[in-house]
Amino acid sequence: MPRRLPSSFRRRLRRLFPDDRLVTDPALLRAYECDALTHFRSPPLAVAFPETTGEVQETVRAAVAAGVPLTARGAGTCLSGGAIAADGGILLETSRMRRILEIDAENRRARVQPGVVNARLSRAAAPFGLLYAPDPSSQTVSTIGGNVAENAGGPHCLAQGVTSQHVLAVEIVTGTGERVTLGSPLEETEELDLRGLFIGSEGTLGIATEITCRLVPRPESVETLLASYGSLPDACRAVARVIAAGIVPSALEVLDERTIRAVEGEKGEAGYPLDAAAVLLVEVDGPEARVASEARAVEEHLAKERPLRVERAVDDAHRARLWKGRKGAFGAMGRQAPDLYLQDAVVPRSRLPEVIEAISAICTRHEVTVANVFHAGDGNLHPILCYDSRHPGELERVLAASAEIVRVCLEAGGTLSGEHGIGIEKRDHMPELLGAQELRAMGHVRSAFDPTGLMNPGKLLPTPGACAELRAAGRGAR
Amino acid sequence: MPRRLPSSFRRRLRRLFPDDRLVTDPALLRAYECDALTHFRSPPLAVAFPETTGEVQETVRAAVAAGVPLTARGAGTCLSGGAIAADGGILLETSRMRRILEIDAENRRARVQPGVVNARLSRAAAPFGLLYAPDPSSQTVSTIGGNVAENAGGPHCLAQGVTSQHVLAVEIVTGTGERVTLGSPLEETEELDLRGLFIGSEGTLGIATEITCRLVPRPESVETLLASYGSLPDACRAVARVIAAGIVPSALEVLDERTIRAVEGEKGEAGYPLDAAAVLLVEVDGPEARVASEARAVEEHLAKERPLRVERAVDDAHRARLWKGRKGAFGAMGRQAPDLYLQDAVVPRSRLPEVIEAISAICTRHEVTVANVFHAGDGNLHPILCYDSRHPGELERVLAASAEIVRVCLEAGGTLSGEHGIGIEKRDHMPELLGAQELRAMGHVRSAFDPTGLMNPGKLLPTPGACAELRAAGRGAR
Numbered sequence: 001m002p003r004r005l006p007s008s009f010r011r012r013l014r015r016l017f018p019d020d021r022l023v024t025d026p027a028l029l030r031a032y033e034c035d036a037l038t039h040f041r042s043p044p045l046a047v048a049f050p051e052t053t054g055e056v057q058e059t060v061r062a063a064v065a066a067g068v069p070l071t072a073r074g075a076g077t078c079l080s081g082g083a084i085a086a087d088g089g090i091l092l093e094t095s096r097m098r099r100i101l102e103i104d105a106e107n108r109r110a111r112v113q114p115g116v117v118n119a120r121l122s123r124a125a126a127p128f129g130l131l132y133a134p135d136p137s138s139q140t141v142s143t144i145g146g147n148v149a150e151n152a153g154g155p156h157c158l159a160q161g162v163t164s165q166h167v168l169a170v171e172i173v174t175g176t177g178e179r180v181t182l183g184s185p186l187e188e189t190e191e192l193d194l195r196g197l198f199i200g201s202e203g204t205l206g207i208a209t210e211i212t213c214r215l216v217p218r219p220e221s222v223e224t225l226l227a228s229y230g231s232l233p234d235a236c237r238a239v240a241r242v243i244a245a246g247i248v249p250s251a252l253e254v255l256d257e258r259t260i261r262a263v264e265g266e267k268g269e270a271g272y273p274l275d276a277a278a279v280l281l282v283e284v285d286g287p288e289a290r291v292a293s294e295a296r297a298v299e300e301h302l303a304k305e306r307p308l309r310v311e312r313a314v315d316d317a318h319r320a321r322l323w324k325g326r327k328g329a330f331g332a333m334g335r336q337a338p339d340l341y342l343q344d345a346v347v348p349r350s351r352l353p354e355v356i357e358a359i360s361a362i363c364t365r366h367e368v369t370v371a372n373v374f375h376a377g378d379g380n381l382h383p384i385l386c387y388d389s390r391h392p393g394e395l396e397r398v399l400a401a402s403a404e405i406v407r408v409c410l411e412a413g414g415t416l417s418g419e420h421g422i423g424i425e426k427r428d429h430m431p432e433l434l435g436a437q438e439l440r441a442m443g444h445v446r447s448a449f450d451p452t453g454l455m456n457p458g459k460l461l462p463t464p465g466a467c468a469e470l471r472a473a474g475r476g477a478r
Numbered sequence: 479m480p481r482r483l484p485s486s487f488r489r490r491l492r493r494l495f496p497d498d499r500l501v502t503d504p505a506l507l508r509a510y511e512c513d514a515l516t517h518f519r520s521p522p523l524a525v526a527f528p529e530t531t532g533e534v535q536e537t538v539r540a541a542v543a544a545g546v547p548l549t550a551r552g553a554g555t556c557l558s559g560g561a562i563a564a565d566g567g568i569l570l571e572t573s574r575m576r577r578i579l580e581i582d583a584e585n586r587r588a589r590v591q592p593g594v595v596n597a598r599l600s601r602a603a604a605p606f607g608l609l610y611a612p613d614p615s616s617q618t619v620s621t622i623g624g625n626v627a628e629n630a631g632g633p634h635c636l637a638q639g640v641t642s643q644h645v646l647a648v649e650i651v652t653g654t655g656e657r658v659t660l661g662s663p664l665e666e667t668e669e670l671d672l673r674g675l676f677i678g679s680e681g682t683l684g685i686a687t688e689i690t691c692r693l694v695p696r697p698e699s700v701e702t703l704l705a706s707y708g709s710l711p712d713a714c715r716a717v718a719r720v721i722a723a724g725i726v727p728s729a730l731e732v733l734d735e736r737t738i739r740a741v742e743g744e745k746g747e748a749g750y751p752l753d754a755a756a757v758l759l760v761e762v763d764g765p766e767a768r769v770a771s772e773a774r775a776v777e778e779h780l781a782k783e784r785p786l787r788v789e790r791a792v793d794d795a796h797r798a799r800l801w802k803g804r805k806g807a808f809g810a811m812g813r814q815a816p817d818l819y820l821q822d823a824v825v826p827r828s829r830l831p832e833v834i835e836a837i838s839a840i841c842t843r844h845e846v847t848v849a850n851v852f853h854a855g856d857g858n859l860h861p862i863l864c865y866d867s868r869h870p871g872e873l874e875r876v877l878a879a880s881a882e883i884v885r886v887c888l889e890a891g892g893t894l895s896g897e898h899g900i901g902i903e904k905r906d907h908m909p910e911l912l913g914a915q916e917l918r919a920m921g922h923v924r925s926a927f928d929p930t931g932l933m934n935p936g937k938l939l940p941t942p943g944a945c946a947e948l949r950a951a952g953r954g955a956r
Contacts, residue, residue, distance in 0.1 A: 442670045
């Protein structure tokens with residue numbers, strides 16, 4: 001790929017975008033060289049800030065004509081490198097496409113531009129008693145467009161489901177510059193589900209330019225419980241009991257000892273007990289009478305695994321305090337180490353305790369500090385690997401440990417990612433998960449939307465070269 | 479298309495299938511000329527009964543080599559003509575692929591062959607306290623493979639979601655004879671969602687040969703309520719109240735006056751009140767304490783729209799009686815008229831009353847008797863049009879009324895089908911719902927799986943010819 005944009009394309013961009021919506025100064029472009037997966041870096045050759053679907057179409061057509069790769073970027077909070085420009089490519093930044101176009105309270109849906117920040121949609125829906133359910137930890141900054149690209153989840157997605165369950169329709173611009181609407185504002189449709197296909201496709205099929213979201217009623221009542229345990233397996237067994245009883249809490253989160261210490265380290269703001277090896281945060285919400293009875297049932301199940309303590313939030317301030325530890329876990333770990341690598345994998349719920357133990361052993365062997373925070377209800381692990389990139393060899397050790405963690409999760413019948421996406425980070429692990437024929441099918445489908453392969457190339461799917469090798473290798477692990 | 483199979487292909491079939499698994503006798507083939515959409519008929523030139531994925535692969539490869547179209551068929555209960563052979567084509571009947579391969583109770587999933595009957599899976603899961611949630615009215619005969627093809631729903635899919643939410647992975651044979659696994663047994667995956675794409679694709683992308691289903695816990699407790707109202711809009715308003723309160727019952731069904739009379743006509747087995755203009759059947763299920771409080775809340779909401787009567791099932795026999803009316807509605811209407819045409823469309827819940835009224839006016843104008851049974855919770859209408867095909871002109875009047883009903887639903891912001899699929903029935907309405915670019919995108923995706931277009935051609939998507947006209951016409955309604 002050329003390290004400079006073709007001059008005709010550069011001129012085309014200048015005609016399309018005024019100066020305040022186009023960045024080409026190399027010094028400024030450095031700010032866009034990575035997303036939240038900070039150890040991959042690739043500065044774009046330009047960043048354009050479209051305001052309309054038409055501008056996105058024009059840019060895609062121009063990029064395709066010039067053979068320039070193109071990556072859409074929301075807030076850049078992607079943890080798998082999905083929002084990094086390809087070598088020789090440009091970024092389309094969606095922060096100027098931030099209008100909430102419609103809130104249809106009666107039919108409980110909203111139409112938004114892709115750059116609308118997740119939490120802002122819920123705030124806008126609040127006066128109607130509604131909210132947008134998926135709540136990634138990044139929700140105060142991450143955009144709905146980025147959430148769609150990564151099929152984002154969050155602590156409250158256990159009962160509610162991830163982004164794919166909350167996006168009814170997406171208008172996209174394909175890799176040929178066509179404007180296509182996938183899905184329909186109605187909950188049920190019987191067409192070919194291109195909407196579901198697009199969600200989580202990480203920009204490889206096209207760019208979302210308008211999104212119709214489902215809104216859900218704000219729960220009438222919420223109960224939040226914190227149980228602390230003397231061992232992590234005890235906490236996992238308590239999770240299993242709740243699930244086995246047919247209760248689906250809105251959230252079911254586990255934090256391990258190291259995370260508790262980090263969270264409580266400075267000001268002890270969440271009030272998590274320092275003698276616990278694990279805390280389990282459980283939330284149930286819904287109509288008042290149901291929540292009351294469910295909270296009682298949860299409490300009984302938690303009690304059966306000999307907790308050190310069970311605490312129930314008495315009011316919203318108390319609830320906010322209990323959540324503060326969970327929501328601040330990543331930040332707290334960041335105060336312990338200059339660099340963090342946040343992993344993401346899913347294993348069958350029943351294998352959680354052994355996998356956590358294996359992760360701990362791997363990290364000990366590689367002399368890497370690890371803390372565990374996880375969505376226990378659906379087996380979605382988030383080991384946080386701590387390191388200092390200034391120390392030679394530390395990043396390498398972290399990456400080696402990380403690759404082993406991925407392998408252990410796959411061997412336990414798990415998958416590569418729960419909610420952070422594949423991106424650049426795990427692209428080359430895909431052949432461990434999928435066979436050559438599966439990857440080929442994905443490649444064919446991708447080509448149906450993006451025949452030139454210029455839409456966010458190098459993300460999600462192994463490169464064609466890797467695919468060819470695969471074909472020789474014959475098959476994958478599944 | 480030739481009205482005879484190429485003789486080389488015929489020989490190939492004979493080598494692949496023993497005599498008892500291949501039907502070629504024209505007299506016997508008549509039994510396969512239609513599915514439950516009885517006014518479309520097209521006898522296949524052969525019916526093969528594969529037992530293994532390998533046999534499906536061989537058949538697909540042979541059919542493609544010979545240019546013979548191929549349609550998979552489960553129990554033939556499809557209401558949109560999806561299981562009818564194409565002109566000059568053959569059927570692959572899945573009734574010999576009826577093994578339940580695995581029930582993994584701990585991780586709540588089952589692996590089945592496509593010919594397994596829906597209700598049989600739930601029976602097999604019962605000893606583990608589990609069930610397969612989607613419950614199409616056809617569930618005692620329809621197959622999981624057919625349910626996947628049509629993304630089937632059912633009365634209890636309001637809270638639980640339709641087939642797509644309950645199928646974790648599908649092994650398919652593509653239109654090139656490749657065996658590909660879509661999705662993964664885990665609940666969360668972050669790959670390109672080819673699984674979701676396949677579900678509801680009506681055989682146009684390939685043939686499902688193995689399906690991994692999610693199982694859910696049998697509810698600890700169930701409460702069933704029947705409220706009768708003096709007018710249909712009252713019943714609809716009661717539905718709106720329940721939904722607005724944030725309650726998601728497991729089922730929320732409305733039957734109109736004509737249906738009530740038909741159901742009660744002979745033996746009055748369901749005990750629906752004959753003075754009612756509509757009955758509303760509501761079921762809530764889950765953990766005991768929650769169900770008790772939710773049933774009370776539902777009862778209060780139902781009471782606010784001046785019901786003639788509200789009845790609560792006191793035991794399972796009583797519950798079965800209340801459901802008997804709903805489940806037997808189609809059969810009861812069948813005793814009123816020799817032929818029925820069961821429509822299926824979805825409109826925004828808020829537009830239900832006016833759309834029902836419009837349907838009634840359309841049918842009066844065309845002198846067609848109509849009864850309405852509908853999944854009110856999600857706006858999924860099922861007008862039942864009654865006719866006698868022996869009377870010249872009756873079918874034509876029904877089809878004219880039906881086309882107008884579809885148009886009224888689309889104009890109300892609705893869609894073509896809630897759960898019966900597009901098939902042959904509504905294929906030519908697709909351009910009213912989707913624009914040329916949307917249909918083109920679907921065509922491209924289809925070609926990625928089935929480059930020769932021999933997999934169930936003529937279903938779901940308008941034919942290439944129609945598509946070309948569309949391109950000229952420019953755009954659709956949305």
